[in-house]
Amino acid sequence: MLFSRSLIVLALSIAMILIGVNSQSGWMYWLAGLLLAALAVSWFISLFQVRGLSLVRQHLPEIDEEDTLRVTLQVHNHGRLPRNLLAVIDEDPCAGERKRPRLRAKRKALREHMRDPRPAEKESPADAGGRATFLIPFLKGGGEASLSYHRGGLRRGIYRSWPCFFYSEGIIGLARHTSRLPAEPRLMVTPHYVELGSFPLVDSFLHPQRTSREYSSKKGAGIDYYGVREFRSGDPLRHVHWKTTARRGELVVREFERETGTPLVVLVDNRAGNDTRKEYGVLLDAEARLAASVVHYAHCAGHPVTMAAYRGENPELHDVQSFHDALRWLAALEPVGGAGLEQQAEGLWPELSPGSFFCCITPARALDRSRLAAALPNMCHVALVFVDPASYNGNGSAHPAPLSSEQLITSLVEMPFPGLFSISLHRRGDGLRTCLEKPLLIYGGSIPRGR
Known part of the structure; x- marks a missing residue:
């Protein structure tokens, strides 16, 4: 798709054509043609870069909300031609639906830039969550690339699918295209808890x-007699009911009521x-x-x-x-x-x-x-x-x-x-x-x- 940079080039080309018509200057047509050709080439290249690709996301199915999730992205190029300057964007599952992401470099305020002229550092998804972005400089035809990162800041909930995108602005950067890929594995984030010493x-x-009949008639470990049943492997011999065993001709053991709390x-x-x-x-x-x-x-x-x-x-x-x-x-x-x-x-x-x-x-x-x-x-x-x-x-x-x-x-x-x-x-x-x-x-x- 075209964006502000593309529209500026397109407007400049139209202006050159109009100037060439009025001034009868052939070189203005030539410059306008170069700009339009560059725009068209950038549009087709960026479209080609995000086609013929597949992605598989791998991670644990369940984590605690205080834990950090390790995510692995497997990118496969199904085409014969290589891909260059391909961006892979794994969206934040907590951010909801987003369409057509655009990569923008993080900028500092003028006062901050005067104090520290170094480029602004982007926060890691492991610390603050957010979008995870990777740049693959070169991916050969039929090749694969493996990308891994850690994601933190996940909230309690079930994330059935959050999107992942292939993003490219081509080589010239005059047009951009995005390909959205659904990720099938769901993620369950369970609430964090502490082990209490008392409540x-x-x-x-x-x-x-015992507060009701429902809870007073369950079998298990206890001291009150519940009934008898046939012997099973692992039952202690001290629980054998010998009179019933002699009458039936097979081992029979006693069962006891399970003690339950309120x-x-x-x-x-x-x-x-x-x-x-x-x-x-x-x-x-x-x-x-x-x-x-x-x-x-x-x-x-x-x-x-x-x-x-x-x-x-x-x-x-x-x-x-x-x-x-x-x-x-x-x-x-x-x-x-x-x-x-x-x-x-x-x-x-x-x-x-x-x-x-x-x-x-x-x-x-x-x-x-x-x-x-x-x-x-x-x-x-x-x-x-x-x-x-x-x-x-x-x-x-x-x-x-x-x-x-x-x-x-x-x-x-x-x-x-x-x-x-x-x-x-x-x-x-x-x-x-x-x-x-x-x-x-x-x-x-x-x-x-x-x-």
């Missing part, structure tokens, strides 16, 4: 307990809110990191964990069987909820059994305490983990919150609702471990007497 809500009951429901408030999708996505990333840390601790402690979010007005639940699956579920979470915190708690009534734990991870917004308390079953203990929107959005939010985080917490301290166990507040830059292990406030009355 007061879960640690408030030091011993496992069930925990972790609600991740993914409502869309009034801010833009990008602004609320940053809040949701922080919520996902907090949720992953809580789920990891509770799951390792033996508590049945259920994660909850919303799609519109409908709840989406995930029973945590393995922590890795929980990370994948959080990675795919989008800000598509349409209900407030109180409505979300009401929709989770079937999942909240009496005596269970309920951890709400939500932006610090105004809430109806009485309605939230009415949605909780008896003896249900609630930990509120607030994420401060002001620290993440700053002054860029188009819809400032009518109630600040401090005002919300003060109102809860003055008028707590029944079942409220603890309040935590996470601001941008705060450590996950400090926020979760040391809440701002723990209500002693929330712990039943005798514990």
Whole structure:
């Protein structure tokens, strides 16, 4: 395609032709013809440079958002003729869709250039993310080139395909062409988490307990008798039930009930809110990191964990069987909820059994305490983990919150609702471990007497 430089050459050629017509100067036609020929040659060469090529991107399928991703680009020239001055552009997956990239050298301000006349250095994708650009000076016909780099700054999410481009301005630089190539391998970036030493809500009951029939009839390691079954390789001989073995004529072993902790429901408030999708996505990333840390601790402690979010007005639940699956579920979470915190708690009534734990991870917004308390079953203990929107959005939010985080917490301290166990507040830059292990406030009355 043509751009400003091409249009200047084209305008200059037309001007020379007009001058030649008026002055009857043949050499003006000759100069105009040279300029037009150079423009046409540059257009065809740049078009040829980006055709007949293929690219394969290789990287790990899953990484933590704090890790650096190693990316390898394999470029193959399927044509017989070589390619010269070919640029390969791997777009930033977090930047969204972009069309027809143009390479521009980074420039300094005049004052900076006077202090340091050296060319401006471009930030590496490993440090600040962004676009990765490579220049292949020469690629022979049928040849291959391998390009590798490290990419950092990736946000939580699933990137099914982000574009890669071949870019060329030819040899003269009077026209440019771009060829977009889809990259098939998807990338999943899971939320970062920390291994907690404690979480007061879960640690408030030091011993496992059964809260419903669903959790009291599971087989596993324990001390209560459950039943008998046939002997399997690896079963300890001390569990053999000899009377039943003698009656059946084959080895039979005893089974025991598995001890389970108090069930925990972790609600991740993914409502869309009034801010833009990008602004609320940053809040949701922080919520996902907090949720992953809580789920990891509770799951390792033996508590049945259920994660909850919303799609519109409908709840989406995930029973945590393995922590890795929980990370994948959080990675795919989008800000598509349409209900407030109180409505979300009401929709989770079937999942909240009496005596269970309920951890709400939500932006610090105004809430109806009485309605939230009415949605909780008896003896249900609630930990509120607030994420401060002001620290993440700053002054860029188009819809400032009518109630600040401090005002919300003060109102809860003055008028707590029944079942409220603890309040935590996470601001941008705060450590996950400090926020979760040391809440701002723990209500002693929330712990039943005798514990």
